[in-house]
Amino acid sequence: MRLKNLAEYYIMQRRVIRDEQEGGRYEGFSEMGVPVMAHIYDKKSQVTDGTAGMKRESVKLMLIDMPHKAVYDTETKQEAYEMEDMGARLQVGDGVCVYTAPEQGPDYRVREIADPGHLECKLERIG
Numbered sequence: 001m002r003l004k005n006l007a008e009y010y011i012m013q014r015r016v017i018r019d020e021q022e023g024g025r026y027e028g029f030s031e032m033g034v035p036v037m038a039h040i041y042d043k044k045s046q047v048t049d050g051t052a053g054m055k056r057e058s059v060k061l062m063l064i065d066m067p068h069k070a071v072y073d074t075e076t077k078q079e080a081y082e083m084e085d086m087g088a089r090l091q092v093g094d095g096v097c098v099y100t101a102p103e104q105g106p107d108y109r110v111r112e113i114a115d116p117g118h119l120e121c122k123l124e125r126i127g
Helices: none
Strands: 007-012 014-018 025-029 034-042 046-048 055-057 059-064 068-073 078-083 088-091 095-097 108-114 119-125
Antiparallel strands (some): 007 034, 078 088
């Protein structure tokens, strides 16, 4: 399948950051974003904000049409997809800059990845 309406988005790898002073660990994202050509659109599901009763879109679908292969990541114990043209790896939990610049950090997170010939990722809003 050939995708149309491609735009450039940035994928930021999920990292576990260790706090030396407090001794804890928390999730963060890499400093550098990897550019990828993809098509992102809204999924027809809405979340209702309980306090104001406002509806907002919270789930998007991202389609990536690049040569890729599935690999098993032993560190996170989950399947990841290695994109051969860029040398980047995409897995559940990575961040995507949809409306923000890569310097500001990602505003969406990859929730699911399916592989029906191209990569189909469900994105959920962070925050």
